[in-house]
Amino acid sequence: xxxxxxxxxxxxxxxxxxxxxxxxxxxxxxxxxxxxxxxxxxxxxxxxxxxxxxxxxxxxxxxxxxxxxxxxxxxxxxxxxxxxxxxxxxxxxxxxxxxxxxxxxxxxxxxxxxxxxxxxxxxxxxxxxxxxxxxxxxxxxxxxxxxxxxxxxxxxxxxxxxxxxxxxxxxxxxxxxxxxxxxxxxxxxxxxxxxxxxxxxxxxxxxxxxxxxxxxxxxxxxxxxxxxxxxxxxxxxxxxxxxxxxxxxxxxxxxxxxxxxxxxxxxxxxxxxxxxxxxxxxxxxxxxxxxxxxxxxxxxxxxxxxxxxxxxxxxxxxxxxxxxxxxxxxxxxxxxxxxxxxxxxxxxxxxxxxxxxxxxxxxxxxxxxxxxxxxxxxxxxxxxxxxxxxxxxxxxxxxxxxxxxxxxxxxxxxxxxxxxxxxxxxxxxxxxxxxxxxxxx
Ligand code: SF4
Ligand code: SF4
Numbered sequence: 401x402x403x404x405x406x407x408x409x410x411x412x413x414x415x416x417x418x419x420x421x422x423x424x425x426x427x428x429x430x431x432x433x434x435x436x437x438x439x440x441x442x443x444x445x446x447x448x449x450x451x452x453x454x455x456x457x458x459x460x461x462x463x464x465x466x467x468x469x470x471x472x473x474x475x476x477x478x479x480x481x482x483x484x485x486x487x488x489x490x491x492x493x494x495x496x497x498x499x500x501x502x503x504x505x506x507x508x509x510x511x512x513x514x515x516x517x518x519x520x521x522x523x524x525x526x527x528x529x530x531x532x533x534x535x536x537x538x539x540x541x542x543x544x545x546x547x548x549x550x551x552x553x554x555x556x557x558x559x560x561x562x563x564x565x566x567x568x569x570x571x572x573x574x575x576x577x578x579x580x581x582x583x584x585x586x587x588x589x590x591x592x593x594x595x596x597x598x599x600x601x602x603x604x605x606x607x608x609x610x611x612x613x614x615x616x617x618x619x620x621x622x623x624x625x626x627x628x629x630x631x632x633x634x635x636x637x638x639x640x641x642x643x644x645x646x647x648x649x650x651x652x653x654x655x656x657x658x659x660x661x662x663x664x665x666x667x668x669x670x671x672x673x674x675x676x677x678x679x680x681x682x683x684x685x686x687x688x689x690x691x692x693x694x695x696x697x698x699x700x701x702x703x704x705x706x707x708x709x710x711x712x713x714x715x716x717x718x719x720x721x722x723x724x725x726x727x728x729x730x731x732x733x734x735x736x737x738x739x740x741x742x743x744x745x746x747x748x749x750x751x752x753x754x755x756x757x758x759x760x761x762x763x764x765x766x767x768x769x770x771x772x773x774x775x776x777x778x779x780x781x782x783x784x785x786x787x788x789x790x791x792x793x794x795x796x797x798x799x800x801x802x803x804x805x806x807x808x809x810x811x812x813x814x815x816x817x818x819x820x821x822x823x824x825x826x827x828x829x830x831x832x833x834x835x836x837x838x839x840x841x
Contacts, residue, residue, distance in 0.1 A: 403494065405491075405494070406491065406492060406493070406494045409491035409492060409620075410491075410492060412620075412621060412624060413488065413491070413492070413624070415624075416621075416624030416625070416627060416628065417624075417627075419628050420627050420628050420630075420631075423628065423630075423631035424631075426631070426746060426750075427631060427636075427708065429746070429749075430704065430708075430742050430743070430745070430746040431701050431704045431705050431708065432701060433696065433697050433701075433704065433742070433745065433746075433756075434696070434697070434699050434700045434701030434702070434703060434704040434705075435697075435698070435699065435700045435701065436700070436701065437700035437701065437702055439647045439702060441650070442650045445650050446646045446647070446648075446650060447646070449645050449646065449648060449650070449789065450642055450645045450646040453641075453645040453648075453787070453788065453789055454641040454642045454644075454645040454646075454788065455642075457470065457471050457474060457787075459786070459787040459788075460787045462785075462787075463715070465526075466530075469523040469526055469527060470523075472516075472519045472520060472522075472523045473520050473523050473524065473527075473559065474638075475516065476516040476517065476519060476520040476523075476563075477520075477638065479512070479513065479516055480513050480516060480517065480566070482509065482513075483509075483510075483513050483566070484620070484623060486498055486499050487616065487619070487620050488620070491620060496583050496584070496585075497573075497585070497587050497588065500585065500587030500588065506587060506588060507587075507588055507589040508589070510570070510587075510588035510589055510590070511588075511589035511590070511591050513566070514566075514567065514570065514589075514590060514591055514592040514593055515591060515592060517563040517566050517567055517592065518563075518567075518592045520559060520563050521560060521563050521564070524556045524559050524560045524563075525560070527556055528553065528556050531549075531552060531553065531556075532553070537718065538713070538714030538715070538717060538718040539552070539714065541714060541717060541723075541730060541732070541733075542730075542733075543730055543732060543733040543736055544712070544714070548634070548712055548736065551632075551633050551634055551635075551712075552634070552712065554629075554633070555633065555634075555635050558622065558626050558629070561622065562619060562622050562623065562626070565615045565618050565619040565622065566615075566619055567592055567593045567596055568593070568596060568611065568615040569612055569615035569616050569619060570588070570590050570592075570593035571590070571593035571594070571596035571597050571599075571600060572600060572608050572609075572611040572612035572615065573588070573612050574588070574590045574593060574594060574597060575597050575600050575603075575608055576605065576608050576609065576612060579605055579608070581605050581608070581609070634710065634711050634712040635711075636708055636709070637709050637710070637711040637788060640705065640708055640709040640788075641709060641711075641788045643705065644705055644706060644709040644788055644789055644790065645788060645789045647702045647705065648702075648789030648790075648791070649783070649789070649791055649794075653780050653783055653784065654780060656797060657794075659688065659691065659801075661688060662691075662805075690802070690806065691801055691802060691805035691806050692798050692799060692800070692801030692802030692803070692804070692805055692806060693763070693764075693795070693798035693799050693801070693802050694762050694763065694764040694765075694799065694802045694806070695741070695745075695762040695763045695764070696738060696741050696742045696745055696763055697745070697756075698798065698802070699738070699795060699798060703738070703791070703794060703795055703798075704738070704742055706735065706738075706790040706791060706792075706795075707735050707736075707738035707739040707742060708739055708742075709788055709790060710732065710735040710736065710739065710788075710790055711787070711788060712732060712736065713732075713787065714732050715785040715786060715787060716731040716732055716735075716781075716782035716783075716785050716786050716790070716792060717730040717731055717732045717733075717782070718785070719781040719782060719784070719785040720781060720782055721777055721779060721781065722775040722776060722777060727771075727772075727775035728769065728771050728772050728775055729771075729772045729773075729775035729776055730772075731782035731792035731793070731796075732792075733768075733772070734768060734772070734792045734795055734796060735790060735792055735795075737763065737767035737768050738763060738767075738795060740767065741761075741762075741763045741766075741767050744759075744761070763799070764799055764802065764803075768799065770803065770809065773796055773799050773800050773803065774800070774810075774811055776793065776796045776800075778793060778796075778797070780793060804818075816829070
C-alpha cells in the first residue's frame with residue numbers, strides 16, 4: 401500500500417507518454433505520405449532561422465501586444481517544465497520537492513515559476529478577451545467556426561487551470577510548511593501563492609494535505625492529458641514550430657520551384673537549333689507521373705509538415721490582399737484544409753491496415769475550390785506574415801499547376817495568355833513580326 405501512489409503515478413506516466421508516442425508515430429507516418437524534397441542545403445541558415453524564428457519568436461513580436469503575451473506563455477511553458485521534471489521524479493520516487501536541497505537556487509526557481517505562472521494567467525485572460533469579447537477580425541473569419549474556435553478557447557482554459565492548480569498546490573504546501581507538517585520541510589519561495597493562503601485559513605492539516613495532493617495530481621495528470629491533446633489541436637505548433645522553421649524556405653521568397661521536365665521543354669521550344677525528334681539523352685529528366693497536386697499525397701512532406709504546424713493565428717489571412725478585398729481565399733483555410741484532408745487520409749489508412757483505400761475525395765474540389773485558388777495574386781504576403789515559416793502559396797501554386805497542366809482548367813483569360821505565349825512568344829495576340837507596328841501609327 402505504501403507504494404500504491406508511486407505505482408499509480410508510474411502507470412499514468414507510461415499511459416500518457418505511450419499514447420503520445422503512438423500519436424507521434426501517426427503524425428510522422430502522415431507527414432511522410434508527402435513527396436520527397438531535398439532540404440539538405442544551407443544548414444547554417446536553417447539553424448539560424450530556427451533559432452531566430454522558433455526559439456527567438458522574432459516574427460511574433462511584429463504585432464507587439466499579441467507577440468509579448470505569446471512570449472510570456474511560451475517562456476512560461478519552457479521554464480515551468482523544470483518544475484514538471486521535479487513533480488515527475490517525486491511521483492516516481494515517492495519524494496517531496498526533490499530539488500529542495502538546492503537551497504536558495506531552489507527558492508529562486510520556485511519564486512520565478514510562480515511569477516511566470518501569474519503572467520501566463522494574465523496573458524491567457526487577455527488572449528481570451530481578444531478572441532471572445534473584442535472578437536478581433538482574424539479570429540472570427542468563416543473558417544474559425546466550430547472546432548477551431550472551441551480548440552482555441554480550450555487551450556486557454558487548460559493553461560489557465562494548470563497554472564491555477566500549480567499555485568494552489570504551492571499555497572497549500574506553504575501553509576503546511578508553516579504548520580511544520582511531516583514531509584513538508586521549509587523549501588521554496590512563494591511570492592504569488594502566498595496570496596492564496598488566506599483562502600485556506602482554518603483548514604486542518606489533513607484537509608490541507610488533501611488540497612495539496614489533489615492539486616498536485618490534477619496538475620500532473622492535466623499536463624499528461626494536454627500532451628495528448630496536442631495531436632488533435634492547433635497547439636501542436638509548440639513542438640512542430642522548430643522543425644518547420646528549420647525546413648522552411650531558404651530561397652528568395654519570390655522564387656518558385658520549376659518542374660525540370662517543363663523547363664527542358666521550354667528550353668527546347670526557345671532553342672531554334674534544337675531537334676524535337678532527337679533521342680532523349682540517358683540522364684534526361686523523366687516526366688512526372690502527375691503535374692502539380694490535386695490531393696495531399698501530391699504535395700511534398702514539408703508542405704504537409706506546414707499544415708500540421710499551422711497555429712491558425714490568421715496573420716496570413718489578415719495580410720492577404722485577396723481576402724481583404726472580399727475574395728473567397730484565405731491562406732489559413734488552405735493550411736487547415738490540407739491538415740483536415742491529411743487527417744482524413746490517415747484515418748482511412750488506420751481502418752484499412754495501413755493502406756489508403758480511395759475514398760472518392762481529394763483536396764482539390766472537396767476541400768479547396770477553384771475559386772479560392774485563382775483568387776491568389778501570388779504576392780507572398782501570407783508567407784511573409786507567418787510567424788512559423790509556413791508557405792501557403794506553395795500549395796496554391798502546386799494545385800494551380802495541376803489545374804493548368806493536367807486539366808487545362810485555367811480561367812479563360814489565362815488560357816488565352818498562355819496560348820499567345822506559346823504561339824507568339826508574348827502574352828499579346830499578335831504575331832511577333834507585328835509587334836512594332838504601333839511605331840508607324
Ligand atoms: S500569396 Fe496569395 S494567398 Fe498569399 S497573401 Fe498573396 S494573395 Fe493571399
Ligand atoms: S499559415 Fe502561419 S500565419 Fe497563417 S494561420 Fe497558419 S500559422 Fe498563422
